[in-house]
Amino acid sequence: MSRAQNYQPHPSESKVILALDQGTTSSRAMVFNASGEIVAVSQEEFTQLYPQPGWVEHDPEEIWATQNAVMGRALLRAGLDWSKVAAIGVTNQRETTVVWDRETGQPIYPAIVWQDRRTADICQRLQDEGLEELFRSRSGLLLDPYLSGTKIRWILDQVTGAQQRAEAGELAFGTIDSWLIWKLTAGRVHATDATNASRTLLFDIHKGDWDDELLGLLGIPRAVLPEVRDSSGFAAPISCPGIPSGAVIAGVAGDQQAALFGQICNRPGLAKATYGTGGFVLLNTGSTAVPSANGLLTTIAWRRDGKDQYALEGSVFIAGAVVQWLRDGLGIIRKSAEIEELASSVPDSGGVHLVPAFVGLGAPWWDAQARGIITGLTRGTSSAHIARAALEAIALQICDVAQAMEADAGMQLEELRVDGGAAANDLLLQTQADLLGVPVVRPQTYETTALGAAYLAGLAVGFWRDEEQIAAQWQMERRFDPAITRGQAQQRIDDWHRAVARARG
Ligand SMILES: Nc1ncnc2c1ncn2[C@@H]1O[C@H](COP(=O)(O)OP(=O)(O)O)[C@@H](O)[C@H]1O
Numbered sequence: 001m002s003r004a005q006n007y008q009p010h011p012s013e014s015k016v017i018l019a020l021d022q023g024t025t026s027s028r029a030m031v032f033n034a035s036g037e038i039v040a041v042s043q044e045e046f047t048q049l050y051p052q053p054g055w056v057e058h059d060p061e062e063i064w065a066t067q068n069a070v071m072g073r074a075l076l077r078a079g080l081d082w083s084k085v086a087a088i089g090v091t092n093q094r095e096t097t098v099v100w101d102r103e104t105g106q107p108i109y110p111a112i113v114w115q116d117r118r119t120a121d122i123c124q125r126l127q128d129e130g131l132e133e134l135f136r137s138r139s140g141l142l143l144d145p146y147l148s149g150t151k152i153r154w155i156l157d158q159v160t161g162a163q164q165r166a167e168a169g170e171l172a173f174g175t176i177d178s179w180l181i182w183k184l185t186a187g188r189v190h191a192t193d194a195t196n197a198s199r200t201l202l203f204d205i206h207k208g209d210w211d212d213e214l215l216g217l218l219g220i221p222r223a224v225l226p227e228v229r230d231s232s233g234f235a236a237p238i239s240c241p242g243i244p245s246g247a248v249i250a251g252v253a254g255d256q257q258a259a260l261f262g263q264i265c266n267r268p269g270l271a272k273a274t275y276g277t278g279g280f281v282l283l284n285t286g287s288t289a290v291p292s293a294n295g296l297l298t299t300i301a302w303r304r305d306g307k308d309q310y311a312l313e314g315s316v317f318i319a320g321a322v323v324q325w326l327r328d329g330l331g332i333i334r335k336s337a338e339i340e341e342l343a344s345s346v347p348d349s350g351g352v353h354l355v356p357a358f359v360g361l362g363a364p365w366w367d368a369q370a371r372g373i374i375t376g377l378t379r380g381t382s383s384a385h386i387a388r389a390a391l392e393a394i395a396l397q398i399c400d401v402a403q404a405m406e407a408d409a410g411m412q413l414e415e416l417r418v419d420g421g422a423a424a425n426d427l428l429l430q431t432q433a434d435l436l437g438v439p440v441v442r443p444q445t446y447e448t449t450a451l452g453a454a455y456l457a458g459l460a461v462g463f464w465r466d467e468e469q470i471a472a473q474w475q476m477e478r479r480f481d482p483a484i485t486r487g488q489a490q491q492r493i494d495d496w497h498r499a500v501a502r503a504r505g
């Protein structure tokens with residue numbers, strides 16, 4: 001899709017961008033106006049399936065049904081019809097893997113979610129064969145069950161006849177973006193964008209294409225793979241019951257990369273942290289794919305006009321999810337937001353540390369065998385201390401990956417821009433600034449994931465003129481400055497690392 005160079009959107013213009021944000025726990029649709037403001041939102045949670053310890057699945061049809069429902073509802077709430085939608089942006093939980101039949105469109109197995117650990121053995125086998133360095137140098141990733149490649153291998157092994165059908169071109173693989181795009185285009189488009197492709201273990205991030213050697217090592221036929229397109233300028237016309245023709249998907253990116261774009265971290269050295277189910281720090285490294293020596297991932301930040309920009313990423317598996325566990329597992333809060341008041345009722349965690357390694361540990365440890373622990377309990381420990389330790393654990397994990405990032409990139413962060421559901425928590429963000437020793441900055445719109453997808457789509461169709469125009473829309477809501485000494489922070493980080501050592505497998 002070519003960019004309309006001379007297009008000058010007028011603020012009163014009634015056209016909008018529709019962003020579809022398919023997250024780990026809910027499907028959301030958001031309508032944005034030309035000022036980058038949210039006009040309407042609709043959100044629906046869907047079922048989390050835990051068929052065995054360490055396994056996490058979603059029903060792809062439920063993902064589609066909830067996403068389909070919320071996009072109609074968001075437009076209805078905005079009082080608009082499809083003719084007002086200038087373009088659609090899609091952003092998604094990454095790595096989650098769906099394999100479906102090209103003929104019937106039916107998934108052959110539930111979606112295996114990014115948090116799922118069932119392929120630890122496949123990863124171990126590849127490590128034992130000495131292949132980690134090859135995968136790392138080509139794909140920028142590590143051999144961990146987190147990434148899609150071994151999940152595809154598992155499905156092709158476990159579903160009867162799947163390998164032969166994959167080789168015969170009868171099956172399609174996709175991350176959630178591809179699955180939604182397939183549904184939205186009535187099976188006419190089987191495509192993904194470069195950011196999502198870069199999370200599969202199958203993609204050479206330097207060449208920007210699928211890698212036959214990596215595919216061969218995992219026994220995955222090329223025939224199952226989607227075409228890889230730009231993140232901005234995706235150009236997939238919608239063909240879907242209830243939607244008039246003319247609507248186009250013009251932007252697609254994995255949710256963390258979309259948040260980086262939505263936070264206008266568009267220059268090397270700018271970083272953001274998103275606190276959703278997991279916690280993800282991404283640092284823009286420009287046109288250089290910086291390899292990590294400290295347990296981070298190298299990933300594609302976005303592809304525009306055929307050119308890839310790169311980021312370093314620290315992926316923390318459990319962030320807001322630990323708050324959900326206090327709510328649903330322990331029952332010590334009724335709503336996620338209540339954690340702040342409870343945790344603020346004590347001055348500190350009273351020596352308690354909670355390591356939320358519920359699905360192992362991601363960056364920088366990459367320990368699939370680690371499991372959650374609470375240390376330092378005494379007769380004086382209350383639910384408030386545990387709540388405080390849980391919030392500190394989120395901040396400490398983000399601190400670990402941010403420090404690894406500074407070491408890899410050979411630079412100091414100047415500030416950290418934050419977003420995601422748990423970024424609403426002031427105590428969490430103050431703790432984050434204290435531990436990191438840099439200002440933590442929260443923008444007016446925390447929904448930067450959806451905003452980033454909207455920007456990628458809107459830039460492609462000329463709804464926004466250029467990056468300068470969207471950068472001018474970013475506004476700070478609050479800044480949290482460090483309020484403890486580096487010595488005090490280091491003491492807390494050292495105590496945390498002792499607890500982490502005890503949680504590891
Ligand atoms: N005030 C809060 N304090 C701490 N955590 C919160 C708060 N509000 C929401 N959360 C957590 O944020 C997460 C939801 O964030 P969201 O960005 O919607 O996640 P996702 O996109 O992964 O589904 C949940 O895990 C929830 O427990």
Ligand SMILES: O=P(O)(O)OC[C@H](O)CO
Pocket residue numbers: 022023024025092093094095114254255256276277278315
């Ligand atoms: O759904 P979120 O916001 O927790 O994001 C999930 C990530 O994309 C997984 O890599």
